[in-house]
Amino acid sequence: MDKVKVIEIKKSVFAENEKDADALRLELKEKGVYLLNLMSAPGSGKTTTLIRTINLLKDKLRIAVMEADIDSDVDAVKIKEATGIQSIQLHTGGMCHLDAEMTRQGLDGLDLDGVDLVILENVGNLVCPAEFDTGAARNAMILSVPEGHDKPLKYPLMFSVCDVVVINKIDVAPYFDFDLEKCTEYIHMQNPKAIVIPICAKTGEGVEAFAAWIEAQVKELKH
Amino acid sequence: MHELGIVFYIIRDVKQAASENHVDRVSAVVMNIGEVSTVVPEYLTDCWRWAADKEPLLAGSKLKINMIPAVTYCENCGKEYDTVQYGRTCPYCSSGNTFLLRGNEVEIKEIEVPNN
Numbered sequence: 001m002d003k004v005k006v007i008e009i010k011k012s013v014f015a016e017n018e019k020d021a022d023a024l025r026l027e028l029k030e031k032g033v034y035l036l037n038l039m040s041a042p043g044s045g046k047t048t049t050l051i052r053t054i055n056l057l058k059d060k061l062r063i064a065v066m067e068a069d070i071d072s073d074v075d076a077v078k079i080k081e082a083t084g085i086q087s088i089q090l091h092t093g094g095m096c097h098l099d100a101e102m103t104r105q106g107l108d109g110l111d112l113d114g115v116d117l118v119i120l121e122n123v124g125n126l127v128c129p130a131e132f133d134t135g136a137a138r139n140a141m142i143l144s145v146p147e148g149h150d151k152p153l154k155y156p157l158m159f160s161v162c163d164v165v166v167i168n169k170i171d172v173a174p175y176f177d178f179d180l181e182k183c184t185e186y187i188h189m190q191n192p193k194a195i196v197i198p199i200c201a202k203t204g205e206g207v208e209a210f211a212a213w214i215e216a217q218v219k220e221l222k223h
Numbered sequence: 224m225h226e227l228g229i230v231f232y233i234i235r236d237v238k239q240a241a242s243e244n245h246v247d248r249v250s251a252v253v254m255n256i257g258e259v260s261t262v263v264p265e266y267l268t269d270c271w272r273w274a275a276d277k278e279p280l281l282a283g284s285k286l287k288i289n290m291i292p293a294v295t296y297c298e299n300c301g302k303e304y305d306t307v308q309y310g311r312t313c314p315y316c317s318s319g320n321t322f323l324l325r326g327n328e329v330e331i332k333e334i335e336v337p338n339n
Contacts, residue, residue: 016232
């Protein structure tokens with residue numbers, strides 16, 4: 001007789017999270033709340049981009065922000081001070097990403113009454129957040145010029161799950177030999193449908209295109 | 224770097240499977256890990272040791288890993304090839320019209336329980 005008994009499981013580790021995420025997505029749709037999951041590497045200018053974008057949209061949409069970080073509340077405070085909108089800080093307790101359950105807990109901490117758009121600023125990281133569905137309606141990411149135009153080749157999963165890729169710090173492209181055309185080609189190799197929006201969050205150049213994309217998305221969800 | 228998070232998911236799923244099967248002790252968990260799944264097996268087993276030993280159900284249990292080689296299929300010429308070596312471009316016909324057949328798994332294959 002065998003010393004051990006084997007119980008077959010044959011189940012993806014991500015299966016439970018995907019179920020939670022689908023349930024959350026459906027609930028949010030019924031409530032008319034559009035959740036955008038925004039991802040990037042640390043230092044790409046996520047918070048600055050968000051402030052610009054929110055200031056363009058806040059008269060048209062009711063917006064709330066969830067800032068996910070391993071520690072500190074600097075981003076949530078910065079967003080609140082610069083835009084006046086509702087923002088909360090989520091701590092992942094050392095985890096490198098948010099999953100659907102953590103996202104749900106974050107949403108429970110917001111007053112969603114009348115809110116049209118919630119932006120989740122995920123942990124700065126190009127690997128793990130791409131693997132864990134948060135339950136967001138859409139995924140967006142910011143790639144900044146100093147990171148290099150080859151990043152879509154190095155982090156294929158991140159680029160394949162994103163519906164829109166914002167390329168920030170476009171003003172310094174000449175100094176970094178950043179090739180926007182090549183970058184766009186690499187992004188489309190991972191995801192032919194991805195929309196690429198070059199911006200400069202510092203000057204505001206191009207940000208209205210990102211804001212317009214979000215506004216159209218929110219309107220579409222409400223239909 | 225996300226291996227600890229994945230270990231927590233494995234523990235949650237194994238606990239559920241153990242309770243469904245009325246098992247109170249697990250001696251090993253067998254994983255299928257794809258070659259291009261972005262999971263580093265050595266990190267996963269290190270994290271497993273740290274986290275599993277805190278659970279009475281799993282204390283001292285082994286995490287066994289089956290690596291699944293990554294294979295890509297070319298829709299243009301119908302051939303299969305090694306993903307790690309050639310990436311998304313088919314080495315036979317240079318087409319980019321390819322998709323991953325296997326090698327992306329992060330899956331619990333089975334659990335082993337002591338047979339009393």
